[in-house]
Amino acid sequence: MTRTRVLAVLASTLLTLFSAPLHAQTGQGPLRIEITEGVIEPLPIAIAPFVVEGNAAPQLARDITAVVASDLEGSGLFRPISETAFISQVTNFNAPVQYADWKAINAQGLVVGAVTVQGDRITVKFRLFDTFSEAPLGEGLQFTGTANAWRRLGHKVADQVYSRITGEGGYFDSRLVFVSETGPKNARQKRLAVMDYDGENQGFLTDSQTLVLAPRISADGSEVLYTSYATGFPQVTRLDTRTLESRPLEGQPEGMTFSPRYAPDGKSVLFSMAVGGNTDIFSLPLSGGERKRLTTAPSIETAPSYSPDGSQIVFESDRSGSPQLYVMPAGGGEPRRISFGQGRYGTPVWSPRGDLIAFTKQNRGRFHIGVMRVDGSEERLLTASFLDEGPTWAPNGRVVMFTRETAGAGGEPSLYSVDITGRNLRRVKTPGAASDPAWSPLLE
Amino acid sequence: MTRFARLLPLCALVALAACSDPFGGSGTGQTAAPGSTADPSSVAYFQQTVGDRVLFPVDQAVLTDGARATVNQQAKWLTANGAYTAVVEGHADEQGTREYNLALGARRATAVRDQLVEAGVAPGRIRTLTYGKERPLEVCSEEACYEKNRRAVTVLTAGGTS
Known part of the structure; x- marks a missing residue:
C-alpha cells in the first residue's frame, strides 16, 4: 500500500x-x-x-x-x-x-x-x-x-x-493501530500499521527500518504514541497520522523510555523510564509543562494505564518479588496491590467503562488474558495459550483484543479478540503477522 | 540526543557487517567479527576469547559467579583498549510480557555495566540498552533456547568517551 x-x-x-x-x-x-x-x-x-x-x-x-x-x-x-x-x-x-x-x-x-x-x-x-x-x-x-x-x-x-x-455502546466504527511483523523470529522487522477494527483499509504508518513497539492511538485518531528505536535506544515517540511525521516525545528525560499511554483527556501521557536498571513511571503534559515522577521504588514499575476519569493509574510492579498489579492516585502516592492470584500479572489496562481491568497473566508456563474488577476481585481468565499478551479494550468495554503468539522457531503473532464473558474468541484479519493492537475510541 | 545519534556512524567505522543491523549490533553473534582472535586487541578477541556476553537464570538480573568473572575480563580488556566504548545490550527470553521484559533487559544490562565500573572502567565509556524479548538469538520455545536468550552482550564501538 x-x-x-x-x-x-x-x-x-x-x-x-x-x-x-x-x-x-x-x-x-x-x-x-x-x-x-x-x-x-x-x-x-x-x-x-x-x-x-x-x-x-x-x-x-x-x-x-x-x-x-x-x-x-x-x-x-x-x-x-x-x-x-x-x-x-x-x-x-x-x-x-x-x-x-x-x-x-x-x-x-x-x-x-x-x-x-x-x-x-x-x-x-x-x-x-x-x-x-x-x-x-x-x-x-x-x-x-x-x-x-x-x-x-x-x-x-x-x-x-x-x-x-x-443497550450498550457499539464498537464497529473504530480503528486499530498495531505492529505489522515480517521476517524470521531472530530478525523480525516491525512497522506501525492501521486498519479498521475488522481488518479492512489497512495501511502503514512507518517503514520497517526501525524497531517499533506497543503503539497507542489518541482519542481523535490524529496521533500515535509508541516506542521507537530510531535513535538506537528505546524512546517514546509521537507520530502524526496525517503527515506520517514522527518526533520523540518532547520533555522526556534522556534515557530509555517506553510503555507510553495517553491520559483520557489526551492532554498528557504516562511512560516508563529505565535508569540504572530501575524502571519507574512518569507523567508529562503534551503541551509542555513539568514532568512528574510517579513512582520511586527500586523495583520495576511499568505498563501504566489511567482510569477513564483520569483519577487513578493501574500499573505493574515486581516490588513483591514477582510482577503484580497495583493502583495508585494519578498524581502518584501509595500504591495498593490488587492482584493476588497465582502467577505473574502484567500489562493492566483500565476499561473505558471504568468497571474492569484487563491484564496479561502468566502461570505454570501458560499465558492468559483476564479481567478483574478494579479492586482486584472477581478475577476471570478469558483465554489460555502458549503466549497471549497485551489486551486493548473495544470502545464499549465489552470486547478485548490482544496478541497471541505461537510457539517454536516458526512462531508468529496474530491478533485475537474475545468477549469479556470469555466467549466468541476470534482471530482478527490481518495481512500478515501482527502484534500489539491498540483500539481507538468510536470514530466521530 | 546527540549522544544517541553518534552511535551509528561510529559503529559503521568499526564493523560494517555488524552495522547491517540498523541498531548498531543486536548481539546476535551472526555478524563477521573484524580482526583476528590472534590479535588480543581486536574486537574478535574481545567477542570470542574474552567473551562478550553473559547469561542469566530465569527472571534474574544478578550476575552469577561465572558471569562476574567474564565481565571482569571484559573490564580488563576495555582498560587495556581505551579507544573503545561499549553499549551493553540486555535481553530477555520470550516468557514474559513485552513491557516487563524491556525493564528486565535494562536491569540485566545495568548489572553488567555496574560490574564493569566496579572493575575500573570509566562510567562514561559504557551505555546500557534494552531489547527486552525483541532480539532473540535462538528461536525455539524451549529452555535450551531461552537460556541463551537471557543475556547481556557488551557491544564495542570505537571512539572516545561520550
Missing part, C-alpha cells in the same frame, strides 16, 4: 458523518440482549439487502449490507439469517413491514436500509424493527459520507443496531 493510499484512508476517517431522524416514531419492544448474562445462542436477525435508490450502484448497496451483517455476526451476539430463507423482499424503504413473513423465519429483528449516491457522497439510511412486537426499535437514521468511507456507513448502522438491542 502506498503512502498516498494511506493518507487517503486516514483522511476518510476524518469525515463528519451526520445523522438525522427519519421519523419521530419510537417503540421499546422486548427485543433485548443482556450481554452480562452471557449469550450462548446468538439472536436471529434479518438484514434485508439495502434498497438501491436513485443511481446508486447495486454492488455498493450489497457491500454495505454485507458490512452490517459481518459486524453483527462477528460480535457473537447475532446470527444474520440467510437471504435465501427470506419470504418477503424489501424493495421499497418506506413499504410497510410484513411482520408475519419475518416471524415465520424466526427473525427476532429486522434491519431495512437504503443507499443513495449524490456525486461523491453516499447516504445510507436504515430502520430497525422488533418483529415479534411488530414495532420499530428506535428511530430511522441516516448517515452520509464520502464514497471511500462506505464501509464506515455500514459500521455506523451496525453500531446503532447493536446498541439498540444490547
Whole structure:
C-alpha cells in the first residue's frame, strides 16, 4: 500500500458523518440482549439487502449490507439469517413491514436500509424493527459520507443496531493501530500499521527500518504514541497520522523510555523510564509543562494505564518479588496491590467503562488474558495459550483484543479478540503477522 | 540526543557487517567479527576469547559467579583498549510480557555495566540498552533456547568517551 493510499484512508476517517431522524416514531419492544448474562445462542436477525435508490450502484448497496451483517455476526451476539430463507423482499424503504413473513423465519429483528449516491457522497439510511412486537426499535437514521468511507456507513448502522438491542455502546466504527511483523523470529522487522477494527483499509504508518513497539492511538485518531528505536535506544515517540511525521516525545528525560499511554483527556501521557536498571513511571503534559515522577521504588514499575476519569493509574510492579498489579492516585502516592492470584500479572489496562481491568497473566508456563474488577476481585481468565499478551479494550468495554503468539522457531503473532464473558474468541484479519493492537475510541 | 545519534556512524567505522543491523549490533553473534582472535586487541578477541556476553537464570538480573568473572575480563580488556566504548545490550527470553521484559533487559544490562565500573572502567565509556524479548538469538520455545536468550552482550564501538 502506498503512502498516498494511506493518507487517503486516514483522511476518510476524518469525515463528519451526520445523522438525522427519519421519523419521530419510537417503540421499546422486548427485543433485548443482556450481554452480562452471557449469550450462548446468538439472536436471529434479518438484514434485508439495502434498497438501491436513485443511481446508486447495486454492488455498493450489497457491500454495505454485507458490512452490517459481518459486524453483527462477528460480535457473537447475532446470527444474520440467510437471504435465501427470506419470504418477503424489501424493495421499497418506506413499504410497510410484513411482520408475519419475518416471524415465520424466526427473525427476532429486522434491519431495512437504503443507499443513495449524490456525486461523491453516499447516504445510507436504515430502520430497525422488533418483529415479534411488530414495532420499530428506535428511530430511522441516516448517515452520509464520502464514497471511500462506505464501509464506515455500514459500521455506523451496525453500531446503532447493536446498541439498540444490547443497550450498550457499539464498537464497529473504530480503528486499530498495531505492529505489522515480517521476517524470521531472530530478525523480525516491525512497522506501525492501521486498519479498521475488522481488518479492512489497512495501511502503514512507518517503514520497517526501525524497531517499533506497543503503539497507542489518541482519542481523535490524529496521533500515535509508541516506542521507537530510531535513535538506537528505546524512546517514546509521537507520530502524526496525517503527515506520517514522527518526533520523540518532547520533555522526556534522556534515557530509555517506553510503555507510553495517553491520559483520557489526551492532554498528557504516562511512560516508563529505565535508569540504572530501575524502571519507574512518569507523567508529562503534551503541551509542555513539568514532568512528574510517579513512582520511586527500586523495583520495576511499568505498563501504566489511567482510569477513564483520569483519577487513578493501574500499573505493574515486581516490588513483591514477582510482577503484580497495583493502583495508585494519578498524581502518584501509595500504591495498593490488587492482584493476588497465582502467577505473574502484567500489562493492566483500565476499561473505558471504568468497571474492569484487563491484564496479561502468566502461570505454570501458560499465558492468559483476564479481567478483574478494579479492586482486584472477581478475577476471570478469558483465554489460555502458549503466549497471549497485551489486551486493548473495544470502545464499549465489552470486547478485548490482544496478541497471541505461537510457539517454536516458526512462531508468529496474530491478533485475537474475545468477549469479556470469555466467549466468541476470534482471530482478527490481518495481512500478515501482527502484534500489539491498540483500539481507538468510536470514530466521530 | 546527540549522544544517541553518534552511535551509528561510529559503529559503521568499526564493523560494517555488524552495522547491517540498523541498531548498531543486536548481539546476535551472526555478524563477521573484524580482526583476528590472534590479535588480543581486536574486537574478535574481545567477542570470542574474552567473551562478550553473559547469561542469566530465569527472571534474574544478578550476575552469577561465572558471569562476574567474564565481565571482569571484559573490564580488563576495555582498560587495556581505551579507544573503545561499549553499549551493553540486555535481553530477555520470550516468557514474559513485552513491557516487563524491556525493564528486565535494562536491569540485566545495568548489572553488567555496574560490574564493569566496579572493575575500573570509566562510567562514561559504557551505555546500557534494552531489547527486552525483541532480539532473540535462538528461536525455539524451549529452555535450551531461552537460556541463551537471557543475556547481556557488551557491544564495542570505537571512539572516545561520550
